[in-house]
Amino acid sequence: MKEGNYIKLELPSLAVNEGFARSAAAAFCSQLDPTLTELGDIKTAVSEAVTNAIVHAYPDSIGTIYIRCRILAGDIIEIAVKDKGRGIEDIEKAREPLFTTGGDDRSGMGFTIMETFMDSVKVRSRPGSGTTVTMRRRIEKRRKGQ
Amino acid sequence: MTVQAKREGPALRLMLRGELDHSAAQGLWHRIEDIISYESPRDCCLDLSKVSFMDSSGIAIILKTYRMVNSAGGRLWIENAAQQPLRVLDASGIDRIIKITALN
Numbered sequence A: 001m002k003e004g005n006y007i008k009l010e011l012p013s014l015a016v017n018e019g020f021a022r023s024a025a026a027a028f029c030s031q032l033d034p035t036l037t038e039l040g041d042i043k044t045a046v047s048e049a050v051t052n053a054i055v056h057a058y059p060d061s062i063g064t065i066y067i068r069c070r071i072l073a074g075d076i077i078e079i080a081v082k083d084k085g086r087g088i089e090d091i092e093k094a095r096e097p098l099f100t101t102g103g104d105d106r107s108g109m110g111f112t113i114m115e116t117f118m119d120s121v122k123v124r125s126r127p128g129s130g131t132t133v134t135m136r137r138r139i140e141k142r143r144k145g146q
Numbered sequence B: 001m002t003v004q005a006k007r008e009g010p011a012l013r014l015m016l017r018g019e020l021d022h023s024a025a026q027g028l029w030h031r032i033e034d035i036i037s038y039e040s041p042r043d044c045c046l047d048l049s050k051v052s053f054m055d056s057s058g059i060a061i062i063l064k065t066y067r068m069v070n071s072a073g074g075r076l077w078i079e080n081a082a083q084q085p086l087r088v089l090d091a092s093g094i095d096r097i098i099k100i101t102a103l104n
């Protein structure tokens, strides 16, 4: 029974954890037998959400990032990345391509990439209390030998 | 993340290797900046054949490199992008200003 299976990770907002976070999410997804493309897409989306928590949520301090990956009915993988950081003033604006508050170190394409690579991306945020990004992607059933 | 530079006539090939994410980006940018100012090539090729992962932090690095090369009158292009970096490049729309070729 894969449905209902989950993992929870809690990590300090250190850049060195970005690689671990996306690899852990990808390893969890492997039980649904995804293609390399699906796995790459999920890894990329997780990397974007975790980087945002590190860079934007906790800009001048180290905070905690909470990641939950779980499997929903119908081979859907859900990944929630939560922080208790600065929060987002205007979510709609933050999601626009090229919008960034990070200067030329950032591209403003993080949310666009999450939206392109996942089936759905939900953002809940309150200034001063934090942000949760919840993403879902259905893993295609593969025929034998594919 | 490492960078290797190779002169090819008026162009400089920058061979990037590793995972290009936010944790790698700052160190990488300092090295690219150093190499380009020292070599001052006309054109520059970013060779991504050994980049196994890239996210939007890589897009920011590519754009900064593009602006540096472009402001000195040179051209920048990308070669040998593997599947995952290529999908990120495609999603970013960067191919409207930078020529990209995929790893075959």
Ligand SMILES: Nc1ncnc2c1ncn2[C@@H]1O[C@H](COP(=O)(O)OP(=O)(O)O)[C@@H](O)[C@H]1O
Binding pocket: A048, A052, A053, A056, A057, A058, A083, A085, A086, A087, A088, A094, A095, A099, A100, A101, A102, A106, A107, A108, A109, A110, A111, A112, A131, B056
């Ligand atoms: N977890 C977060 N906490 C606070 N602000 C955030 C968070 N995630 C995103 N943002 C805001 O949304 C903007 C857009 O994010 P994104 O599309 O990933 O682009 P980038 O990270 O390159 O700035 C950020 O510049 C930042 O202002």
Ligand SMILES: [Mg+2]
Binding pocket: A048, A051, A052, A109, A110, A111, B056
């Ligand atoms: Mg981002």
